[in-house]
Amino acid sequence: MILIRNVRLVDAQGERGPLDVLIGEGRILSLEGGEAKRIIDGTGLFLAPGFLDLHAHLREPGEEVKEELATGLLAAVRGGYTDVVSMPNTKPPVDTPEAVRALKEKAEALGLARLHPAAALTLGQEGKHLAPAGLLREAGAALLTDDGRTNEDAGVLALGLLQAAPLGLPVAVHAEDATLRRGGVMNDGKLADLLGLPGNPPEAEAARIARDLEVLRYALRRSGARPHLHVQHLSTQRGVELLREAKRAGLPVTAEATPHHLTLTEEALAGFDPLFKVAPPLRTKEDQEALLEGLLDGTLDAIATDHAPHTRAEKEMDLLRAPFGIPSLEVAFPLLYTELHLKRGFPLPRLVELFTDGPRRVLGLEPLHLEVGAEASLVLLSPQERPVDPKAFASKARFSPWAGWVLGGWPVLTLVAGRVVHEALE
Numbered sequence: 001m002i003l004i005r006n007v008r009l010v011d012a013q014g015e016r017g018p019l020d021v022l023i024g025e026g027r028i029l030s031l032e033g034g035e036a037k038r039i040i041d042g043t044g045l046f047l048a049p050g051f052l053d054l055h056a057h058l059r060e061p062g063e064e065v066k067e068e069l070a071t072g073l074l075a076a077v078r079g080g081y082t083d084v085v086s087m088p089n090t091k092p093p094v095d096t097p098e099a100v101r102a103l104k105e106k107a108e109a110l111g112l113a114r115l116h117p118a119a120a121l122t123l124g125q126e127g128k129h130l131a132p133a134g135l136l137r138e139a140g141a142a143l144l145t146d147d148g149r150t151n152e153d154a155g156v157l158a159l160g161l162l163q164a165a166p167l168g169l170p171v172a173v174h175a176e177d178a179t180l181r182r183g184g185v186m187n188d189g190k191l192a193d194l195l196g197l198p199g200n201p202p203e204a205e206a207a208r209i210a211r212d213l214e215v216l217r218y219a220l221r222r223s224g225a226r227p228h229l230h231v232q233h234l235s236t237q238r239g240v241e242l243l244r245e246a247k248r249a250g251l252p253v254t255a256e257a258t259p260h261h262l263t264l265t266e267e268a269l270a271g272f273d274p275l276f277k278v279a280p281p282l283r284t285k286e287d288q289e290a291l292l293e294g295l296l297d298g299t300l301d302a303i304a305t306d307h308a309p310h311t312r313a314e315k316e317m318d319l320l321r322a323p324f325g326i327p328s329l330e331v332a333f334p335l336l337y338t339e340l341h342l343k344r345g346f347p348l349p350r351l352v353e354l355f356t357d358g359p360r361r362v363l364g365l366e367p368l369h370l371e372v373g374a375e376a377s378l379v380l381l382s383p384q385e386r387p388v389d390p391k392a393f394a395s396k397a398r399f400s401p402w403a404g405w406v407l408g409g410w411p412v413l414t415l416v417a418g419r420v421v422h423e424a425l426e
């Protein structure tokens with residue numbers, strides 16, 4: 001039994017407290033205190049439901065030099081995540097039920113954050129032949145995606161949506177038209193021209209979202225079940241507009257935005273630092289404002305990290321050759337708590353919702369609120385500020401575009417179903 005005394009509660013429903021939260025048998029037993037072996041003073045802290053990340057590259061199997069389950073899932077609980085969806089673009093890609101089971105078993109043995117592996121939509125993520133969705137679902141796959149690749153064949157995506165629909169599996173897409181983005185390494189525009197770098201135009205994302213929404217319409221018309229398209233790491237104003245229209249029209253589509261697109265712009269590339277190279281690329285201030293608007297009005301459902309660790313050596317290559325990706329599991333919440341909530345007045349319950357119920361709904365999970373009887377998957381957060389120190393990351397990728405940024409909202413205690421998996425109490 002753990003008693004967290006005098007703590008403010010924040011979930012998708014709002015803020016309450018301070019209250020005395022009693023935790024035992026993996027659940028919240030009371031909000032009015034009680035007897036406990038361990039008592040934690042929650043004065044000045046706030047308690048939220050555990051976070052769910054829809055989009056993490058944990059690199060296992062095959063690229064353990066960049067990250068592995070042990071380091072990635074430790075990074076996750078340090079970031080307040082109790083549940084993580086791992087991307088299947090590993091080596092080899094996760095496209096068999098055996099691979100899904102192996103990941104789940106290994107993650108369970110670690111006893112950190114719970115793993116919900118995503119599986120490939122197509123065999124080898126080659127975009128040609130569908131992976132066995134039914135068997136993947138049975139093995140525990142949480143969604144299907146060829147993320148890392150871009151689903152160039154619309155017919156295959158349509159069949160994928162039709163196959164996944166009766167299974168209740170979302171199909172997540174990295175929506176960029178490869179023929180428009182070509183070799184772009186940053187946002188296409190004046191700055192890219194000035195820097196002499198190949199640009200990746202916002203239209204590459206918008207065109208692909210527009211196409212995918214038509215593919216979804218087709219699947220919806222032809223399927224007896226309800227297909228579910230999920231758009232990953234949305235980055236452009238036009239993309240947000242298309243999503244908003246589609247949701248108004250009642251299409252079964254959801255979307256996520258990343259911490260980097262919400263806090264950084266293309267300007268970061270002016271120093272030619274590959275640390276900021278990511279796909280889709282960092283965009284403009286206008287795009288960022290549109291994403292914020294989308295988070296507020298429900299066009300966007302979730303904040304997902306797209307945690308993409310690489311070795312330091314890879315990220316130190318020149319901008320043209322360095323791989324795409326930014327690691328962020330350990331800083332995502334403090335970053336957005338500070339930059340969006342503290343500095344911009346973004347409502348805290350909505351921010352927490354975008355880390356909890358929002359992504360939970362995408363996976364078809366029940367909402368998780370701080371109520372008596374609720375599963376005690378929780379994160380205790382401290383408003384105390386400190387600078388981001390990548391050297392202290394649990395992730396193997398010990399670098400960060402936010403190094404030195406002074407942030408509050410750090411997780412000081414993370415519980416998975418009542419079990420302490422991370423603790424950094426003063």
Ligand SMILES: [Zn+2]
Nearest residue numbers: 147148174232
């Ligand atoms: Zn992607």
